[in-house]
Amino acid sequence: MSSTDSAAPRRTALDALHRSLGATMTDFAGWDMPLRYGSERDEHVAVRTRAGLFDLSHMGEITVTGPRAAALLDHALVGNISSVGVGRARYTMICRADGGILDDLIVYRLAEAEYMVVANASNAQVVLDALVERSAGFDAEVRDDRDAYALIAVQGPESPGILASLTDADLDGLKYYAGLPGTVAGVPALIARTGYTGEDGFELFVKPEHAVELWQALTKAGSPVGLVPCGLSCRDTLRLEAGMPLYGHELTTSLTPFDAGLGRVVKFEKEGDFVGRATLAEAAARAEQNPPRVLVGLVAEGRRVPRAGYPVVAGGEVIGEVTSGAPSPTLGRPIAMAYVDAAHSAPGTAGVGVDIRGSHEPYEVVPLPFYKRRK
Numbered sequence: 326m327s328s329t330d331s332a333a334p335r336r337t338a339l340d341a342l343h344r345s346l347g348a349t350m351t352d353f354a355g356w357d358m359p360l361r362y363g364s365e366r367d368e369h370v371a372v373r374t375r376a377g378l379f380d381l382s383h384m385g386e387i388t389v390t391g392p393r394a395a396a397l398l399d400h401a402l403v404g405n406i407s408s409v410g411v412g413r414a415r416y417t418m419i420c421r422a423d424g425g426i427l428d429d430l431i432v433y434r435l436a437e438a439e440y441m442v443v444a445n446a447s448n449a450q451v452v453l454d455a456l457v458e459r460s461a462g463f464d465a466e467v468r469d470d471r472d473a474y475a476l477i478a479v480q481g482p483e484s485p486g487i488l489a490s491l492t493d494a495d496l497d498g499l500k501y502y503a504g505l506p507g508t509v510a511g512v513p514a515l516i517a518r519t520g521y522t523g524e525d526g527f528e529l530f531v532k533p534e535h536a537v538e539l540w541q542a543l544t545k546a547g548s549p550v551g552l553v554p555c556g557l558s559c560r561d562t563l564r565l566e567a568g569m570p571l572y573g574h575e576l577t578t579s580l581t582p583f584d585a586g587l588g589r590v591v592k593f594e595k596e597g598d599f600v601g602r603a604t605l606a607e608a609a610a611r612a613e614q615n616p617p618r619v620l621v622g623l624v625a626e627g628r629r630v631p632r633a634g635y636p637v638v639a640g641g642e643v644i645g646e647v648t649s650g651a652p653s654p655t656l657g658r659p660i661a662m663a664y665v666d667a668a669h670s671a672p673g674t675a676g677v678g679v680d681i682r683g684s685h686e687p688y689e690v691v692p693l694p695f696y697k698r699r700k
Contacts, residue, residue: 337382338475338533339540346554353557354446356383361556368559369654372522376481376547377555378540381528385449386474387442387456391465394438400599401459402430403582405592409434414502414519417590418582419452424604425578426585428452429570431519433504441470441515441530445572459600475536479543480526480563482698483550488527490546492516496527510542521560523567524698562651565660568622568694574633574648575620575662581605583612584664586620618645619670622695623688625659629681631688636680637663644669647679655696662693 334357337343343350348359359380361368371377389398395407404417414433418426428448433441444452449471456467479487489496494507494516504517512535520526531539544552561571570576575585582591583605591605611617623631631650636643645665653660661679669677672692678685 335383337380338536339380339382339477342537342540343380343554348554348556351557354383356446358383359554359556361558362554365556365558365562366654368553368555369562371551371553372481372524372555372559372563373655374482375551375553376479376483376487376526377522377559378543378547378552379478379480379555379560380536380540381476381478382474382533382536383446384476385444385446385452386470386476386530387444387449387453388468388470389440389442389456389460389465390438390468391463392438393464394440396597397456397460397463397465397467398432398440398442399595399597400463401456402432403591403599403601403605404432405595406432406434406440407595411436412503412505413500414504414517416502418576418587419455420581420601420605421578422601422604424581424601424608426572426576426580426582427455427578428572429576431502433515433517435504435515448572473532474530475533476528476530477536477539477543478520478526478528479547479552480520480522480555481524481552483547483552484524484526487543487547487550487552488516491542501525510539510546512539512542514539521567521569522563523569523694523696524563561649562654565649565651565662566653566655566694566696568662568696570620570662571649581608583608584617588612616667618664619667620648620693621663621665621670621672622691622693623647623650623661623663623677623679624656624691624695625661625679626687626689628659629684629686630659631661631663631679631681631686635661637665637669637677637688638680638685639669639674639677643680644677650679653695660695661688665690
């Protein structure tokens, strides 16, 4: 956020409400956000077993409209955006010309010639600037809509029931990675079946002035089934268990989608050129013949928690680096995601450890994700 880098953190429309709930607040990407309300572990378990309520209003919404909106997005992003149906969403990425990942995104097709691109808070300005720059020559408009939306997520197995009690929208017909306009507790919303927790759930895009009444209605509807407010801390352990990458950890400008094991998001078959195409084609060939480091899961045999940046070791050699680590409430042991040399990436590979402040702690290499919900 170039204009607010030196200023006080931005506050969401729910800021006073978080404080009234006793939230521990933290600066996240230039925003004052709730880290936790009580116990991170209790919040995590609530989402896995019941439901949790999140304020995600720090995410960056960018609207792209016009006759050539789809063509612009096909050119600017690595995905085949023109093939997304109206009312559907797609996970994709925006890369530099050298193939480095600028951000991972969700793109919603709201109408024939209208898309909403949702960027991570820390990259929203970078993504906006890149889309504006890449729109040259396309009959399409890129609009900064970061202030036009508050974003509230309800996640967990009880979330469909909670939401169904507040809307007549067809939630049963709403597939994963789809979004439809509707009314929730009297508030106009874009209801999306998306999330970052590994559970079923919904993300609700509403006008900021409606955020408080919607949060309160969801709280009331969810209290009989154990819904609790949740902060960024449990969002991180939930997404880690679900093997979902976090920008700045598993994804950076020094990695291509192929390095991150997410080459499937790059669609070479789409029409026309796209930014990074040539470099990404080389990266794809490299990954096939001689994969660089591979993203794996690590589960601790002991109790010490690995953190981002800690070296992964085997036979006295550094073979990789931890990108994210935390205690896992679901597994009951510390877990981590790490990039390791391909030779040590097979599940069950023996002799792998993490160097935690000079002590080599034993870890088991496991496939990602650590946790998968029962459908």
